[in-house]
Amino acid sequence: MTISLPSPELIASFAEIVGPANALTAPADAAPYLVESRGLYRGTTPLVLRPGTVEEVSLIMRLASQTRTAVVPQGGNTGHVAGQIPREGKADVVLSLERLNRIRDIDPVGNVIVADAGCILEDIQKAADDVDRLFPLSLGSEGSARIGGNLSTNAGGTAVLAYGNMRQLCLGLEVVLPTGEIWDGLRRLKKDNTGYDLRDLFIGAEGTLGVITGAVLKLYPKPRGHQVAFAGLRSVEDALMLFDRASSLCGPALTGFELMPRLGIEFTTRHIAGVRDPMETTHPWYALIDISTSDSADGAERMVQDLLEAGIADGLVENAVIAQNEAQRKALWHMRESMSPAQKPEGGSIKHDISVPVSSVPVFMAEADALVSKAIPGARICAFGHMGDGNIHYNISQPVGADKQSFLDRWREINAIVHAVVLKHDGSISAEHGIGQLKRDELAAIRSTIEIDLMRRIKHAFDPAGIMNPDKVLRED
Amino acid sequence: MTISLPSPELIASFAEIVGPANALTAPADAAPYLVESRGLYRGTTPLVLRPGTVEEVSLIMRLASQTRTAVVPQGGNTGHVAGQIPREGKADVVLSLERLNRIRDIDPVGNVIVADAGCILEDIQKAADDVDRLFPLSLGSEGSARIGGNLSTNAGGTAVLAYGNMRQLCLGLEVVLPTGEIWDGLRRLKKDNTGYDLRDLFIGAEGTLGVITGAVLKLYPKPRGHQVAFAGLRSVEDALMLFDRASSLCGPALTGFELMPRLGIEFTTRHIAGVRDPMETTHPWYALIDISTSDSADGAERMVQDLLEAGIADGLVENAVIAQNEAQRKALWHMRESMSPAQKPEGGSIKHDISVPVSSVPVFMAEADALVSKAIPGARICAFGHMGDGNIHYNISQPVGADKQSFLDRWREINAIVHAVVLKHDGSISAEHGIGQLKRDELAAIRSTIEIDLMRRIKHAFDPAGIMNPDKVLRED
Numbered sequence: 001m002t003i004s005l006p007s008p009e010l011i012a013s014f015a016e017i018v019g020p021a022n023a024l025t026a027p028a029d030a031a032p033y034l035v036e037s038r039g040l041y042r043g044t045t046p047l048v049l050r051p052g053t054v055e056e057v058s059l060i061m062r063l064a065s066q067t068r069t070a071v072v073p074q075g076g077n078t079g080h081v082a083g084q085i086p087r088e089g090k091a092d093v094v095l096s097l098e099r100l101n102r103i104r105d106i107d108p109v110g111n112v113i114v115a116d117a118g119c120i121l122e123d124i125q126k127a128a129d130d131v132d133r134l135f136p137l138s139l140g141s142e143g144s145a146r147i148g149g150n151l152s153t154n155a156g157g158t159a160v161l162a163y164g165n166m167r168q169l170c171l172g173l174e175v176v177l178p179t180g181e182i183w184d185g186l187r188r189l190k191k192d193n194t195g196y197d198l199r200d201l202f203i204g205a206e207g208t209l210g211v212i213t214g215a216v217l218k219l220y221p222k223p224r225g226h227q228v229a230f231a232g233l234r235s236v237e238d239a240l241m242l243f244d245r246a247s248s249l250c251g252p253a254l255t256g257f258e259l260m261p262r263l264g265i266e267f268t269t270r271h272i273a274g275v276r277d278p279m280e281t282t283h284p285w286y287a288l289i290d291i292s293t294s295d296s297a298d299g300a301e302r303m304v305q306d307l308l309e310a311g312i313a314d315g316l317v318e319n320a321v322i323a324q325n326e327a328q329r330k331a332l333w334h335m336r337e338s339m340s341p342a343q344k345p346e347g348g349s350i351k352h353d354i355s356v357p358v359s360s361v362p363v364f365m366a367e368a369d370a371l372v373s374k375a376i377p378g379a380r381i382c383a384f385g386h387m388g389d390g391n392i393h394y395n396i397s398q399p400v401g402a403d404k405q406s407f408l409d410r411w412r413e414i415n416a417i418v419h420a421v422v423l424k425h426d427g428s429i430s431a432e433h434g435i436g437q438l439k440r441d442e443l444a445a446i447r448s449t450i451e452i453d454l455m456r457r458i459k460h461a462f463d464p465a466g467i468m469n470p471d472k473v474l475r476e477d
Numbered sequence: 478m479t480i481s482l483p484s485p486e487l488i489a490s491f492a493e494i495v496g497p498a499n500a501l502t503a504p505a506d507a508a509p510y511l512v513e514s515r516g517l518y519r520g521t522t523p524l525v526l527r528p529g530t531v532e533e534v535s536l537i538m539r540l541a542s543q544t545r546t547a548v549v550p551q552g553g554n555t556g557h558v559a560g561q562i563p564r565e566g567k568a569d570v571v572l573s574l575e576r577l578n579r580i581r582d583i584d585p586v587g588n589v590i591v592a593d594a595g596c597i598l599e600d601i602q603k604a605a606d607d608v609d610r611l612f613p614l615s616l617g618s619e620g621s622a623r624i625g626g627n628l629s630t631n632a633g634g635t636a637v638l639a640y641g642n643m644r645q646l647c648l649g650l651e652v653v654l655p656t657g658e659i660w661d662g663l664r665r666l667k668k669d670n671t672g673y674d675l676r677d678l679f680i681g682a683e684g685t686l687g688v689i690t691g692a693v694l695k696l697y698p699k700p701r702g703h704q705v706a707f708a709g710l711r712s713v714e715d716a717l718m719l720f721d722r723a724s725s726l727c728g729p730a731l732t733g734f735e736l737m738p739r740l741g742i743e744f745t746t747r748h749i750a751g752v753r754d755p756m757e758t759t760h761p762w763y764a765l766i767d768i769s770t771s772d773s774a775d776g777a778e779r780m781v782q783d784l785l786e787a788g789i790a791d792g793l794v795e796n797a798v799i800a801q802n803e804a805q806r807k808a809l810w811h812m813r814e815s816m817s818p819a820q821k822p823e824g825g826s827i828k829h830d831i832s833v834p835v836s837s838v839p840v841f842m843a844e845a846d847a848l849v850s851k852a853i854p855g856a857r858i859c860a861f862g863h864m865g866d867g868n869i870h871y872n873i874s875q876p877v878g879a880d881k882q883s884f885l886d887r888w889r890e891i892n893a894i895v896h897a898v899v900l901k902h903d904g905s906i907s908a909e910h911g912i913g914q915l916k917r918d919e920l921a922a923i924r925s926t927i928e929i930d931l932m933r934r935i936k937h938a939f940d941p942a943g944i945m946n947p948d949k950v951l952r953e954d
Contacts, residue, residue, distance in 0.1 A: 109721060110836035154670050162729070165668065167677075168645065181927050188834040190866040191642065192905035193631050193681055194912055194920055195950055196932045200644075200677035204670055221725040244586060248698040251771025252639070252729035294728025295780060303772060357665040359587035389667040428669035435671055443671055450658045455673045457938035462931070473672055 005091045010067055011047055014093065017059045022050040022099065033074060033094045036085050037141075038351075041437060043086035045072075048094040054174065054182065054213045060095060061211065062180030070470050071095050073207040075149030076120065078141040080353065081436030083206040083472045084149065092470070097148050100213060103127050111219040112171060112188050117148025117212045124217065133219035136163035140337050148212045154204035156432035158336075161388040162255040162292070163220070165432065167203050174214035175202050178463040188216050201458065206434050207469040209462040223255075223292035225300030228329040229308060232283030232319040236362040239287055242316045243358070243388055246289060249310070250303050256290030257388035258336050259361075264382050267342035267397075268335050275335050275342075278328075281319045287387065288336050339384045343397050346380070348404040350414045352394040354422045355431035361390055368421045372396060375417055376410065391431040394418055415442070435473045444475065482568045487544055488524055491570065494536045499527040499576065510551060510571045513562050514618075515828075518914060520563035522549075525571040531651065531659065531690045537572060538688065539657030547947050548572050550684035552595065552626030555618040557830070558913030560683040560949045561626065569947070574625050577690060580604050588696040589648060589665050594625025594689045601694065610696035613640035617814050625689045631681035633909035635813075638865040639732040639769070640697070642909065644680050651691035652679050655940045665693050678935065683911050684946040686939040700732075700769035702777030705806040706785060708797040709760030713839040715793045716764055720835070720865055722787060723766060727780050733767030734865035735813050736838075741859050744819035744874075745812050752812050752819075755805075758796045764864065765813050816861045820874050823857070825881040827891045829871040831899045832908035838867055845898045849873060852894055853887065868908040871895055892919070912950045921952065 006014075015023030024030050025047055034043045051057045064071045070092040074084040086092035097118035105114040108131040115124060121142040128135040137150060139157030149155075151173070156165040163169065172187035185199055202209055233239050236259070243257050262284055268275045289307065293299035304322055311317035323329040343349040356364045365383060372379055378399030385393040396414060398407035419429045423446060435443050444452055452474070459466075459474055470476045483491075492500030501507050502524055511520045528534045541548045547569040551561040563569035574595035581591040585608040592601060598619040605612040614627060616634030626632075628650070633642040640646065649664035662676055679686055710716050713736070720734050739761055745752045766784065770776035781799055788794035800806040820826040833841045842860060849856055855876030862870040873891060875884040896906045900923060912920050921929055929951070936943075936951055947953045 107834075107836060109717075110834045111724075112834070154674075156668050156670075160668065164645070167674075168641070177927070177931075183927055183931065184925065185928070187905070188903060189832050189905050189908070190835065191633055191637065191832045191863070191868045191908040193633075193909055194905055194907050194916075195681075195924070195928075196686075196935050197631075197644075197674075197677045197681055198928070198931055200674045201935075204672075204674055209673075221728060223728065240586075247588075249772060251698060251700065253771065294730065295726060295776075295783070299772075299776070306772070355666050355668045357584075357587045357589070358667065359584060386668070391668045426665060428664070428666050428671055430671050431666070431668040432670055439671075447672070448661065450654070450660055451662070451672075451675070454654075454660065454675055454939070458673050458678075458935065461934035461938040 006046055006069055010069070013063060014047060014049055014060060017056050017063070018049050018051050022052065024048040033077065033096060034085065036082050037078060038080065041082035041085045043088055043092070044090065045086045045094050046091050048096060050096045050099050052099045054176065057095070057176045057211055057213050058180045058182055061176050061178060064093065064467050065179045065465060068465055068467060069093055070467050072469050073097065073211045075118065075146035076141065076144040078145040079149060079153060079436060080433040081430070081438040083153065083434055083436030085437070087471055095211065097146060104214065106131055108133050108219065110188060113217050113219055114186060114214065115147060115217065116214055118146050121145045121147055121150060128219050132222055134222045135217060135219055137166060137169055140340065147215060151203050151212050151215055152205065152207050153434040156386070156389070156391065158256050158258065158386070160386060161257060162252050167200060169218050170199065170203060170215055171218060172216035173199050173202055173212055175210040175212050177210045178465065178468045186214060186216050204434070206436060206473050208459060208473050209468060221294060223294055225293035225297040226329065227291045227300040227304040228323040228332050229289045229304050230278050230321050230332050231287045231289065231308065231311065231317045232279055232281060233285040233287060233316065234283070234318060236285060236365050238316045239285055239387055240359065240362055242287060242311050245310060246307055249307050250291055253291050253293045253300070253303060255292045256288065258288040258385065259387035260286045260288065260336065260339060260384045261382060263380060264339045264384050267346060267382065268338045271342045271345045272338040275338055278321050278332065279319055283318050288332055339382065340393065340395070343382055343395060347398040347402070348407040350396045350408065350411050352415065352418050353431050353433045354394055354418065354427055354429060355389065355391040356422060356425045356427035358388070358390040360425040361387060361392065364421055364425050364427065368394060368418050371417050371421065372414065375414065437472060440473060440475060483523055483546055487546070490540060491524060491526055491537060494533050494540070495526050495528050499529065501525040510554065510573060511562065513559050514555060515557065518559035518562045520565055520569070521567065522563045522571050523568050525573060527573045527576050529576045531653065534572070534653045534688055534690050535657045535659055538653050538655060541570065541944050542656045542942060545942055545944060546570055547944050549946050550574065550688045552623030553597065553618070553621040555622040556626060556630060556913060557910040558907070558915040560630065560911055560913030562914070564948055572688065574623060581691065583608055585610050585696065587665060590694050590696055591663060591691065592624060592694065593691055595623050598622045598624055598627060605696050609699055611699045612694060612696055614643060614646055617817065624692060628680050628689050628692055629682065629684050630911040633863070633866070633868065635733050635735065635863070637863060638734060639729050644677060646695050647676065647680060647692055648695060649693035650676050650679055650689055652687040652689050654687045655942065655945045663691060663693050681911070683913060683950050685936060685950050686945060698771060700771055702770035702772070702774040703806065704768045704777040704781040705800040705809050706766045706781050706797055707755050707809050708764045708766065708785065708788065709756055709758060709795045710762040710764060710793065711760070711795060713762060713842050716762055716864055717836065717839055719764060719788050719793045723784055726784050727768055730768050730770050730777070730780060732769045733765065735765040735862065736864035737763045737765065737813065737816060737861045738859060740857060741816045741819070741861050744823060744859065745815045748819045748822045749815040752815055755798050755809065756796055760795050765809055816859070817870065817872070820859055820872060824875040824879070825884040827873045827885065827888050829892065829895050830908050830910045831871055831895065831904055831906060832866065832868040833899060833902045833904035835865070835867040837902040838864060838869065841898055841902050841904065845871060845895050848894050848898065849891065852891065914949060917950060917952060
């Protein structure tokens, strides 16, 4: 289909729905909505709309449907695959959910919170905390990411091991369909087997099937015990064996098991204010182990001691520290969260967000390292991440002194090398960030014809006019 | 569409795919596949096919697609809503997965098992146990239910509180589509955000979108501590408060919180061999509390003690026993599992499988009880189930001495009364059993037009010819 540039009259009709103050057309006003954090994609738009109610979202989609206007829903604009960025050279209207940011209800006995899609993740965490509950989704950008985006990308983060990703944390959804109709699926039920799973279809669809406007999210009792340990390890193999021991010993109390390379510790201590190496010894690899227990602080303390003692006795752990207080726990997590930003001052970084079966992490790392080092001698591999989920952020910093742009020009080539190893081990080329524009064509290339065809059929069934975040996830045909 | 009776030639072509021994046409051979356990539905079929490989399933569906023959997939035939039973008076071919029962792979380090859809649930549990792992799905019919059916109905059971239902226990699927094409989605990944969630669409679709032929299921470390307690309670309100305390104290170690009424204890002790009342005192309500801990048996012991002491101190628990050994733990669970069979000797029973938000269980029970008792004076309400999931099997035994058939004739009328209360509290009319034929028309009546329309669009996108388990979940149009 061709999407024509909206006429001034059409722009005025859209603006009327939200009021002039919330219909941005001046380039300077629209600019923040057009570029994603890494600067890899820059889109164009004639109009940014900021509706304040679900009804306004509905009216916008109704008009878009009638006029075949493409619409790109956007939350906190923290996505890493440009799913939230309008296409370049097209006339996609940006629909920002940022004003739809009301917490509608919170029920600590029922352990649910009902919130607008534009609520900032951190505000949901705080609202839960205020009623002595935990909302466990936690990720680097939680201060600006919005839950509609978290849902649309099925966000993961650092507590997936114990609580699952956004899909597992959501009980119900409210979605405005491409036609403007509102699907009210705001259920608060733990069990409900009544027909096809529409909820999980919208979750992770990156705004291509409809606009998520509200959600029922699960809350949890707050753990009473919390311990964080940091262990120096010889190899990724040892990290896998330690993870296996930790899962078995701690069960669901193991809330995090994060892998970091020595290089990552060097980058963070060098570039991130306040980060210090917690050990005097150095080690090729490190694990951050997070344990939360429901019953008492003693339980977590005992578990972490038992685990580290067993790890040392087995020769898996070379050295270890246990955080002695909340400040030290935060400092260890801060180091982990700084792995990605600390790469910036080191020049260009080619990034991957991959997963493989947990037991294949060591062999994946060894094979990928060999191929990348061969392709770019001197490349500094800083692979870190959620070991317990098999999810590695396999990032590669440019060789020291290399030209940043010519290094970054090899992004697709290096992706192809790394993703070939991922696929060899039946892995995923996007473990938690989604497909968006960045990985769209690659997805089509690696998945079976029948799988892409099934996805297309769903897309056409929900959005026959192709106005809902077009060219994301799947290329429009 | 009209589906015509298959010609002898077509039956012969189907039979050729699986071999004559596995193509049943004689009424006596087909009979066991045509009636479900409660005897509410009895279907008709010209042919039962028992393929032994995925390729045979594919060939069957290809031929069915070419000839517009309706096909009904069937696992262990333990479903409660007649989703697995062919329609009466039509010519649906039954496709039994029972010979597709091979465990393909088991990886204790990666914590996955890959199995054919026809594997019996209990065999999966045993295979996991053999490698010192737990497959947590557990339900009354586990000795005959097959995992393809468990997946197609998103089965729940007694460990949902800690481990979720089948949807949460499945990482990947293999599905034969209505055309005979095979979708290979047998992934072993904990995190994979690459496009629409096809897996969760097939899970719970009751065989109306394709035939599940294989699955990757999650395994867990075996808990080392296990305790079961049985508490006598004054009211459902007190049960809710005790559940709230238990969740908070035990966190994910709380693996079961089952509610039972006094009447259920009387029925089971009266009719089920070996069941004895574990207490000398009697109480209006009972909770079975199941606690599993990863680290040690001591942990579970301490938790259950702490919980019961707190419950008694708060006046929530009137009396309690803790199982002293594995035999006693099994006996308590056996009593719980016997709630449903124990109703049979008491005459007719009108059943419901509902859920409401957990905090609404007490008010739901009070309102439903009042309305049912008014409609059928003397009706004996034996409502029990998964309190922690808000999932109550709200079963009603006939009044003593009433005529069984005239009581059962009021099934739909009583369903309507109970389900109205469910809907008032934003609940579900099918928490874990699915829709099938039994609740199909009711689903269409209670859900919004847009929701039914979205489901229809998915059905048409996947099965345009309408041959895949037709008239289940949605009525064919």
